[in-house]
Amino acid sequence: MSFNLFYVHSTWAAVAIAILMPALANTADAQTAPLLNNSAQVTPNLNPNPNPLQFPTKPEEVRIQQTVPLTLAQTLELARRNNRDLQVAVLQLQRSRSALRESQAALFPTVDINSSVTNSGQGIIDNPSPSNSTTSFNGTAQLNYNLYTSGSRQATIRQAEEQLRVDELNVETQTREIDLNVTTQYYNLQQADEQVRINQSAVTNAQASLRDAIAREQAGVGTRFDVLQAQVNLADSQQDLTNAITQQQIARRQFGTLLSLPQSVDITAADPVQLAGLWQQTLEQTIVEAFQNRPELPQQLAQRNIYEQQRRQALSQLGPQLSVVGNYNLLDRFNDSVGVTDGYSVGLQGSINLFDGGAAKARAAQARSNIAIAETQFANQRDQIRFNVEQYYAQLQSNLNNVQTSSIALEQAREALNIARIRFQAGVGTQTDVIAAENDLTRTEGNRVTAILDYNRALANLQRSVTPRGGAR
DSSP: OOOOOOOOOSTHHHHHHHHHHHHHTTHHHHHHHHHHOTTOOOOGGGSOOSOTTOOOOSHHHHSOOEEEEEOHHHHHHHHHHHOHHHHHHHHHHHHHHHHHHHHHGGGSOEEEEEEEEEEEEEEETTEEEEEEEEEEEEEEEEEEEEEEOTTHHHHHHHHHHHHHHHHHHHHHHHHHHHHHHHHHHHHHHHHHHHHHHHHHHHHHHHHHHHHHHHHHHHHTSSOHHHHHHHHHHHHHHHHHHHHHHHHHHHHHHHHHHHTTOOTTEEEEEOSOSOOOOOOOSOHHHHHHHHHHHOTHHHHHHHHHHHHHHHHHHHHHTTSOEEEEEEEEEEEEETTSSOOOEEEEEEEEEEEOOOOOTTHHHHHHHHHHHHHHHHHHHHHHHHHHHHHHHHHHHHHHHHHHHHHHHHHHHHHHHHHHHHHHHHHHHHTSSOHHHHHHHHHHHHHHHHHHHHHHHHHHHHHHHHHHHHSOTTOOO
16 A cells, blocks of 8 residues: 545645645655554564453552553554454454355265164063073165255355355454554544643743743842742643643553553553645545445445345245255174175155245345345445545645644744743743743644644544555555
């Protein structure tokens, strides 16, 4: 899979790309190449306990002992390896393969062999010792083959084939969902880390403003009111930092649960926050590709075909059934003057169900209703896919615009804070101006990070929609 370049018609795109070129340089290659590499190096200590029933009983078993930085590629590899929902989907696929082999066995005859060795005798009541005891061997071989089943055998095999297809597509759907969930959660982790960094910077700025206010008060050119304002601003910034650290811890543990990590391991995002790539298809091209590549649509069609085969199976019970039966018997009584005797028989057996109270037709009617339901669900799924593509496409464009706007605003906020501090230190500005500039800088930094990560989330959703089947990242 190759990364696509975003197709933009408006003139602001050139300005946006020019502003963001330092962050975008080699971004697509750097972010996409690891996603293509399913063998990302992951240390063995991140593998979960192989016993799914194991649970800790001591505090030291759940104490965080290390925090491991992971790239997005590594977390995707871990998720594919450890995710239990995907493991269940793979087991269901294996079960369907076995069910298909079971149904295909009806194409071949069945052969049964039965044998027995019997000892029998007669005795007198007053004399319990047996007399005239005989030992005999009896063996039977039987062959059965259904020559004609009114379509039941073919429908059963076809149903198993379609169920196998459903489960194959389910594994693909689960893989895509895992990739999307992990990617989205990784961006959430990045946002939590960035929010801590931004709030730490805000605390540093507030501490600098407090030092300036105290220095001016001691020099006799400031007021106690300015110092109190700076102290309140510092306390607010410290509280915001505490809340950000809490959210960071929650994001880490939530991500660890998603990856099924060991109880004693925490993780942090190793990749920098930057645009994950650009998109070049038009909206219409993206919608068509999503219709072609999303596994949910062929999965609905396969489910419809399963119901169709169930309908045929039900109606086949009203048709004639024809089978061939062959038997070969072998009998030998030991210690007699007669040798081994054998015999055989070959015949055709036929049957037809003249009346079943309407049960077969009722099952066929249920299957027809299920077919109509599956067709309706297909239409709903198709419309939902289109809506999702349109939604994420619009978010992609708006967030790229927001990245451009917030990048410019961030530079302006930094310059405004410098000016406010110089004015305050020179005695021509107020502490209120400095605090307002600090808050503006904090908010603008958060807006830029949010715009970048919202863009990446929309991009991840579009990639999930158009990735060719069988070519999951």
